Amino acid sequence: MRNEQEERIRTLKHGEETAHFNMLNLTYDPWGSEEEWKRRYRLHPDFDITENVVIVEKNGQWAGGGTAWFREALLKNNKKIPVYAAGSLYVHPDFRGKGVYSTAMRSLNQLAQKKGAALGFTFPAIYRIVAVALPKYGFVPIFYPTTNVLVLNPDKFFQFLISRAQKTYFPENLNGIKFRLTVSFNTAQDRREISGTFRIENGQIYESRESQDKGHVDLTVKTEIGTLMQIISAFYIGRRALLFRLFSASVMRRLKIRFSMKLFRAFLGF
């Protein structure tokens, strides 16, 4: 009962647009530009911030929220059904672990049901923790779209991959692991090799500035970019897929890997 009194669900009010945009950028770090906010929240057809943007308050404070975008979908008989897409769910850092995400997600589903949606959709990146959390709220993975990428600037693409990896949360037992990654790119002009040394701390990857001496590294990976991308995908899809990818890439000599016993033990525990 106490919790119910402390928690309040409401929708965004006119005049709170900037606060909402700032909240998204604070929690997603970064979420996007003002133009992007305008596109999704002001220009999107049939969208009303006072109806579609849910806010969760705890003790009168803005703790989190989420957004519902309503669409129509076409069935194979060409009939239309109302659907919704849930997105931009966030929890203020001060309220993490207090059920705010659950409240926001359930509120969005209830709002969508009230508005007559037959199905709800979300499109998270598999490396984000929400992809793991969403099944709790009735969502089921239906398919994994393929991302095709044409690399024109290997250095920038390598940095892009590292930035993405830095948004991933790794299991705690991998904390303290140091690894060196060498990736080769075959571009139309030449063959490039790019390396970096990293460590996992607090479940996240950081670029390591320490000595790159092999003796200090728990894992050395040398591969070409296509194989690396497939291994990364498999990592998120499941342990069985990961083991299969690692095995097949090693057998086909597309992956050279050396690891310490520390990593082996950590991996078995993960």
Added chain:
Amino acid sequence: MIDRIISLRNRVHKDDFRFVLTPKHWDVLYMPETVEKHNLATVVNDGELKGYAAYYLTNIEQARAYDVREICAADEKTFTQLIDQIVDKSKKDQVDFVLLRSGEDPYKEACIKKGFLSFKESVVLVALLDPEELLSNLSEKIENGKILKLVIKDFVPITIKVGQKGIEVVKEGRPDVIMSTDGKTFLRLFFGRTSLLRMILNGKVSLDNILNWTTAARFFSLVRHSKLHIPMGDWV
């Protein structure tokens, strides 16, 4: 042009589960004015639109990339021509990489030939909110059929007449078979991600009269939507 784009998309993806594309949605989701640069590649043969690709310049993690929101082609040759246009433009604009997310991958080989790498980085998740609304829209008047009572956990049971070529959601009827399942299993069967037999064996679907399992199997074969076309532009 937008009418021709919508018409082509509806023709190419006529059997796919997809979001309705309106000119308004196209303007905001595929050709937004709020980005640095948006582009539309097209292939027209004898005045007929054969394919299009909407893509825009985006800054991702301090890199400049062309993000393809949708590519839709009547055939592989058109697809390749569209890819060529995108790659030429990307080189000219000196972007760092090109991202192209696709659903069912009809032209995977064409992408590989052009030097694209493929990987998985996203997932489409679906939640069942109103099965009756969903099935009512697949319902049509049918004369003869067996009555299936569909019991999905946490939802009101639905009575369905299952014919040879279609289903009809009916108000009442003495069921020939009662099928019980949960929302997630129903969705996996509806979108063709698993088989009914496997779900029965796993205990995720139960039938009160196993001899009438063909009615349940026919029901799913009639309502199944195995193919989805939800391009990147429709994601939020």
